[in-house]
Amino acid sequence: MAMPTMAPIERRALHEELADKLRHAIIHGELKPGAKISEKVLCEQFGVSRTPVREALKILSTEGLVQLMQNRGASVTEVTWEDLQDAFPIMGALEALAGELAAKNATDDQIDRAKALQSRMVSRFKKGDRKGYFQVNEEIHQLILEASGNSALPRMMRTVSLQIRRARYMANLSKSRWAQAIDEHEEILDAWVDRDSQRLGQLLKQHLANKLTALEKKFA
Amino acid sequence: MAMPTMAPIERRALHEELADKLRHAIIHGELKPGAKISEKVLCEQFGVSRTPVREALKILSTEGLVQLMQNRGASVTEVTWEDLQDAFPIMGALEALAGELAAKNATDDQIDRAKALQSRMVSRFKKGDRKGYFQVNEEIHQLILEASGNSALPRMMRTVSLQIRRARYMANLSKSRWAQAIDEHEEILDAWVDRDSQRLGQLLKQHLANKLTALEKKFA
DNA sequence: ATTATGTATTTTGAATACATTTATAAGAGG
DNA sequence: CCTCTTATAAATGTATTCAAAATACATAAT
Numbered sequence: 001m002a003m004p005t006m007a008p009i010e011r012r013a014l015h016e017e018l019a020d021k022l023r024h025a026i027i028h029g030e031l032k033p034g035a036k037i038s039e040k041v042l043c044e045q046f047g048v049s050r051t052p053v054r055e056a057l058k059i060l061s062t063e064g065l066v067q068l069m070q071n072r073g074a075s076v077t078e079v080t081w082e083d084l085q086d087a088f089p090i091m092g093a094l095e096a097l098a099g100e101l102a103a104k105n106a107t108d109d110q111i112d113r114a115k116a117l118q119s120r121m122v123s124r125f126k127k128g129d130r131k132g133y134f135q136v137n138e139e140i141h142q143l144i145l146e147a148s149g150n151s152a153l154p155r156m157m158r159t160v161s162l163q164i165r166r167a168r169y170m171a172n173l174s175k176s177r178w179a180q181a182i183d184e185h186e187e188i189l190d191a192w193v194d195r196d197s198q199r200l201g202q203l204l205k206q207h208l209a210n211k212l213t214a215l216e217k218k219f220a
Numbered sequence: 221m222a223m224p225t226m227a228p229i230e231r232r233a234l235h236e237e238l239a240d241k242l243r244h245a246i247i248h249g250e251l252k253p254g255a256k257i258s259e260k261v262l263c264e265q266f267g268v269s270r271t272p273v274r275e276a277l278k279i280l281s282t283e284g285l286v287q288l289m290q291n292r293g294a295s296v297t298e299v300t301w302e303d304l305q306d307a308f309p310i311m312g313a314l315e316a317l318a319g320e321l322a323a324k325n326a327t328d329d330q331i332d333r334a335k336a337l338q339s340r341m342v343s344r345f346k347k348g349d350r351k352g353y354f355q356v357n358e359e360i361h362q363l364i365l366e367a368s369g370n371s372a373l374p375r376m377m378r379t380v381s382l383q384i385r386r387a388r389y390m391a392n393l394s395k396s397r398w399a400q401a402i403d404e405h406e407e408i409l410d411a412w413v414d415r416d417s418q419r420l421g422q423l424l425k426q427h428l429a430n431k432l433t434a435l436e437k438k439f440a
Numbered sequence: 441a442t443t444a445t446g447t448a449t450t451t452t453g454a455a456t457a458c459a460t461t462t463a464t465a466a467g468a469g470g
Numbered sequence: 471c472c473t474c475t476t477a478t479a480a481a482t483g484t485a486t487t488c489a490a491a492a493t494a495c496a497t498a499a500t
Contacts, residue, residue, distance in 0.1 A: 011461095012290075013484095015278065038451080039452070040451075040452095048484080049486075050485085050486090051483080051485065051486090052484070052485095055274060055275060055278050058235065058275045058278045058279050058282075059281075061279075062278075062279050062282035064375065070231070070452090070453095071451085071453075071490085071491050071492060072451085072492065073452070082371075086370045086371055086372035086373065089317060089321075089370065090314065090317065090373060093314060093317045094310065094313060096313070097309060151302070151306055152303060153306065153310060156379060156380055159376060160372070160376055163372075233454095234453080235453090258481080259481075260480090260481075269454060269455040270454095270456095271453080271454055272453080272454065274483090290461095290482090290483095291461050292462065292481085293462095293482070
């Protein structure tokens with residue numbers, strides 16, 4: 001029999017899907033910081049038993065998105081201003097490293113893709129499309145990571161970036177800060193094209209620092 | 221009633237204890253890279269049911285010590301030479317950050333403790349007590365982390381440091397490298413006492429880089 | 441009224457039972 | 471002898487059940 005090009009149906013484990021959905025909900029603020037998470041509610045909501053739910057919660061807990069309290073359930077971790085102040089320098093150090101490596105190791109193709117993404121991002125900005133902007137923005141940073149050639153880096157940045165992305169959704173960025181970010185990205189791209197690793201690293205670090213300053217007004 | 225100073229009885233969850241024991245076993249090489257992990261075996265070994273075992277494995281997997289394959293069990297993640305080459309620069313960047321912050325924020329008491337630990341470490345070295353040396357060494361790096369005042373940093377470094385500690389146990393360090401490491405720690409302490417944040421950061425980064433070079437001979 | 445104490449309910453922790461999937465082995469056909 | 475089936479066993483994924491703890495509620499005492 002065998003029909004042409006049948007992709008095998010992929011069956012993911014329930015705990016994985018649950019973890020993904022919960023992670024998404026937490027990052028996008030649908031599950032608010034401090035909110036109590038009831039196993040029972042999740043079971044009913046997703047139509048699964050408690051076993052995969054509990055396994056998913058263990059994962060989220062290790063990622064730092066959820067807090068488990070002995071015998072008294074789980075809750076979404078809070079993100080305080082102090083937490084952010086701590087997280088951003090770390091992210092800065094790691095992005096700087098990623099930048100330095102990317103400047104050295106990126107293929108010409110990757111730099112071309114960066115250019116394309118940059119112009120896409122600018123057009124999203126001009127349309128005032130915040131959601132689209134964030135999406136492209138993510139892709140650029142993802143590309144830098146990929147171009148760094150350091151396979152451990154994405155994994156390490158994941159946890160930090162999860163928290164930072166949460167903050168981004170909690171505090172909407174101002175129009176002026178948005179414009180500034182666009183300019184910064186322009187510089188970042190230039191440094192990359194020039195393969196100026198020191199400057200690229202420095203710019204990424206500064207970019208992060210500015211992001212934190214912008215958040216300060218919303219938080220503190 | 222109230223008796224004098226009664227500590228509350230602490231009861232830990234099984235999955236936590238299991239995770240601790242497995243983590244220790246993996247880091248210390250008792251569970252070798254690539255080794256298959258059978259849920260059943262762990263159940264029998266620790267006298268618990270599969271539920272907490274599975275939860276512990278989810279945690280270890282998120283930490284990167286264990287690899288889960290859909291429907292075909294878990295195995296201890298391999299640490300290749302490439303992985304280490306990727307992990308060390310990350311650890312270096314984070315340690316450098318920790319050092320810079322520690323130089324700025326450490327209390328006098330913390331620096332005193334560092335001095336004490338340093339002399340303890342030297343005496344362990346003179347006795348040729350490798351295990352004791354590693355222990356004190358860990359404590360010093362822990363102290364730097366604590367002194368950095370960045371509460372997110374330990375959490376972030378945890379995952380990387382887990383892999384690096386594994387490598388340390390896989391390849392025994394040579395006597396000459398050991399002596400060199402002692403010297404480097406002397407310099408590190410000096411920079412800290414002087415509160416020279418730039419230099420401390422740089423030294424820590426270099427210390428890591430040298431560690432990697434030392435490992436290269438064992439691995440490649 | 442307020443605090444304390446005892447009881448019921450709810451929720452989580454852990455073990456068992458059931459369902460799928462994968463690995464292993466035995467046998468038939470080439 | 472090899473390959474492909476097919477049967478069987480073993481291991482994992484999920485659901486269910488049982489046990490322990492925490493919370494909520496009601497009652498009694500001060």
